[in-house]
Amino acid sequence: MLLSKKQPSSATQWTEKVKYQKHREPYFKFSLNNPQFRYAAFLFVFLSLWFLLQVFWFPPTRATRHQTTAKSSPGKCGGDVSVYVYDLPAEFNFGLLHDCSHLNVYTNMCPHVANNGLGRPLENMDLGSSESSPWFATHQFIAEMIFHARVENHPCRTWDPATANLFYVPFYGGLHVSSKFREQNHTVRDALAVRLVDYLREQPPWRKNNGRDHFIALGRTSWDFMRTDNGPDFGANSLLNSPFVKNMSVLTVERNPWKGSNQHGIPYPSYFHPSTSGQMLTWQRMVRRSNRPHLFSFIGAPRKGVGKAAIRDEMIKQCMESTRCKLLKCENGNPKCYNPSEILKVMRESQFCLQAPGDSFTRRSTFDAILSGCIPVFFSRHTAYTQYAWFLPEEATEYSVYMEEQGDESKIIEEVLMKIPKEEVERMRATVIDMIPRITYAHPNASNSDLGFQDAVDVALQGLARHVRNIIL
Structure with missing residues (x-):
């Protein structure tokens, strides 16, 4: 994104206007009856008074720059935190x-x-x-x-x-x-x-x-x-x-x-680690405007072991059988799974992102999905709901879909997601995009x-x- 350049101050604009105005006389006669002399004298007195006012009435200011030493404290501290x-x-x-x-x-x-x-x-x-x-x-x-x-x-x-x-x-x-x-x-x-x-x-x-x-x-x-x-x-x-x-x-x-x-x-x-509000707003605008041709997607690898493998195998199976699902299968060293651009591209093109538990309950993919404006679909309450109370809305249905891992809905994922009204999907996505700043470092x-x-x-x-x-x- 292009950051806006700093505009000149009103004082600078006024000075440049005087400096480059076209109708200036090269000389004038020193006579009290000469209108040009009277005008010049008036202008001289006015500018002198204005200069004295700036010097003695307004306190001097010093140009400062952002300090990068360990003891710099930019901005103001919000909340009761020390x-x-x-x-x-x-x-x-x-x-x-x-x-x-x-x-x-x-x-x-x-x-x-x-x-x-x-x-x-x-x-x-x-x-x-x-x-x-x-x-x-x-x-x-x-x-x-x-x-x-x-x-x-x-x-x-x-x-x-x-x-x-x-x-x-x-x-x-x-x-x-x-x-x-x-x-x-x-x-x-x-x-x-x-x-x-x-x-x-x-x-x-x-x-x-x-x-x-x-x-x-x-x-x-x-x-x-x-x-x-x-x-x-x-x-x-x-x-x-x-x-x-x-x-x-x-x-x-x-x-x-x-x-x-x-x-x-x-x-x-x-x-994503923005340093200005402009970078954050630019990204949020891009995410809002993203075309999302895929109803849902899954990014991940199969897991070994009965407990871990079951839900992932089911997700991969259903995604492969659906024309509305985008699968990025992460096995055999698939390079796309190590490319942030490829990962975020899949999520930005999806309305819902399936979040299966990984080696433990949680996974980084949940936050990649939110960053991409993709509504997360959870299959364990411990993937998000019992984890990030300070960061996520209290009402889970405002930003996510939940299907019990062992329940009937997890066996018909596409059918369940298709039944969600378009207006509700748009409302949930808007909430997800509004959450991006809070989950970003x-x-x-x-x-x-x-x-x-x-x-x-x-x-x-x-x-x-x-x-x-x-x-x-």
Whole structure:
């Protein structure tokens, strides 16, 4: 998109008009009876008085530029939020990035931790990009880094712990745990989490309320931090089982619906990270105008195991048999499934997007769908309804369709969707598109004065402030 150029001020326009007016005399005679002299004298006196008025009446102003230092606070803080950011020892966050190629046992994370976790910029997206593109190849499990970078430059940040009502602990726990999935020694696997808890317990702000006003943001699901001695070992550590961490609030891309009373779901990061309201509005306009020839679509791979495979196999089968469904089957290394442009294209051309549970209840695809203006269709209440209460409308039917995984409707998906009136589909889509700002992580360098909307971090901080206020007062 083309950003509008700054228009000249009225004073500049007036000066240029005088400078270039055509009817100026090259000289005049110095006579009181000369009308030209009287006019010139009057103009001189008038301009002199105007200059003195500017100097002595109005206070001088200084040209300023946006500060990019760690202590900049652009814009105004909305809501009752004052967040203090712990300056943790490097081993808990930035120090982990030095060995980025081994942060995940399955993939090299070095490209993904670039740009404060946004990943590498995406080019040739043809998705409303501007000179400063808001599109990045963002990894689905990197929210903790983006959250940290955004809060560091947030207008609600305070450097005085005495004035804070929230205390943010920027631990890159998701990146760390994914590097230890194959570690057989549980003591070694848990060591960094144990050191973090020991560190926090020694801090004066922690002692004030026993950590109840502290929070942590994790880019992986809660299951990766809740290992038990009598349960299966999937490589998780036991961070969230610590009695001290249970005093904290935990932001995670997937909470435990049964044992996560201190856990709050936050959106998976998608590929869109705008830095201005103009970029957001341009994208929303494009999504509203998108032609959607497909009634529904499914993007995903088959799963192994009876529980995981059943609903996905059913979706793939029904989609392949329907002329109204678009299927992007992600198996055998299909390159389109790793291309954000291809993924968003399928969703932008679909009215409904099927959201089957993945390896766990939730999936990043839900937020890709909302970003694309595609109405999500859920088959488990834990994919969204019990997860993201701060971010999604309270009434699920306003923005989504639900079919019980084991129910009759999930066996006739096309028939159920065809019965939804056109007017209701349009209303639901409008609601989904209005939700886009709240589930989007703005660019960490965005100035709040230019942003013009509440992003996922704004919503999370306000939700945390309300939660902490209720449990402390």
